[in-house]
């Protein structure tokens with residue numbers, strides 16, 4: 453499937469399908485004329501897919517393999533990669549290719565966004581989370597000591613090429629992280645995404661789920677690329693989720709914390725009278741179906757972290773509350789109001 457996203461800097465396609473890695477250079481239009489590419493990937497993905505991609509690119513194509521995991525999304529490594537690009541003669545019209553999950557995508561996208569004031573880049577997501585979420589919408593970032601994603605830009609890619617075959621090697625725990633974000637879309641949109649997740653995500657419907665999620669994200673980012681309004685809906689489960697992530701000292705992965713965050717918000721929404729009990733029970737059952745447990749921390753300890761959330765503006769957080777399946781709303785709240793809402 454081909455979905456075109458109309459971003460501020462121009463339109464770009466998100467192409468999903470099978471066996472696409474080998475076709476990526478042609479699909480994304482890289483290495484045309486005298487231009488080169490540089491592939492960024494991590495040390496888990498490299499042994500699985502780097503050769504396939506490199507075999508479709510000109511001989512001698514630059515490639516950089518970073519250690520896997522969130523720790524690689526750092527300023528120092530971004531600097532090293534920028535120096536490498538410069539040292540290797542990477543030019544303004546050359547293209548960065550991010551082959552991997554959200555970590556590689558965010559890091560490579562960030563590097564591409566600042567190298568020579570911005571060079572083109574292509575996202576080649578290899579995790580469920582990256583396929584349905586991080587590869588689309590142009591958010592790039594590295595983490596700072598003070599918090600996740602604190603240095604970054606909105607810098608849309610030239611293309612996203614998602615080879616669904618790569619998902620076959622994804623470890624179970626990583627699959628579960630993607631499901632956490634998929635459940636976010638299920639609650640936000642209701643409809644077919646919710647039905648797929650209720651029925652059970654498997655090989656037969658993963659492609660459909662990815663396409664539906666990409667299309668929903670397209671509608672959101674086309675309306676609000678810079679997250680001044682409705683893009684904030686995509687933070688459903690995230691304000692609390694990020695706080696749980698921080699409280700666990702990154703012991704719980706992101707997608708798992710998002711799922712816990714959705715449960716906390718669903719419970720608060722039903723208590724506040726926003727969410728019909730029937731919808732609450734379906735959301736809870738869905739979270740349980742995929743093995744997500746309740747947040748194990750006290751509200752007080754989790755709330756401690758929300759005051760550091762980078763999304764606080766004028767002393768208010770934009771909490772995403774649930775009014776029904778497929779009907780969420782953004783409510784600005786002070787930290788105290790949020791505490792009251794959650795307790």
Ligand SMILES: NC(=O)c1ccc[n+]([C@@H]2O[C@H](COP(=O)([O-])OP(=O)(O)OC[C@H]3O[C@@H](n4cnc5c(N)ncnc54)[C@H](O)[C@@H]3O)[C@@H](O)[C@H]2O)c1
Pocket residue numbers: 494495496497500520521522525552553554555556558578579580581582585586587588589590591592600601618619620621622623626629706
């Ligand atoms: N830019 C955005 O809009 C956005 C949105 C959501 C999340 N994110 C970011 O995405 C990151 C999380 O992304 P993620 O969950 O993809 O994590 P990740 O990139 O760390 O990948 C998860 C793990 O799976 C491995 N892996 C990747 N693909 C594989 C494959 N096909 N087979 C086997 N192993 C594979 C990786 O090496 C890694 O160990 C976070 O840093 C988060 O902040 C960004």
Ligand SMILES: [Zn+2]
Pocket residue numbers: 633690706710
């Ligand atoms: Zn997320």
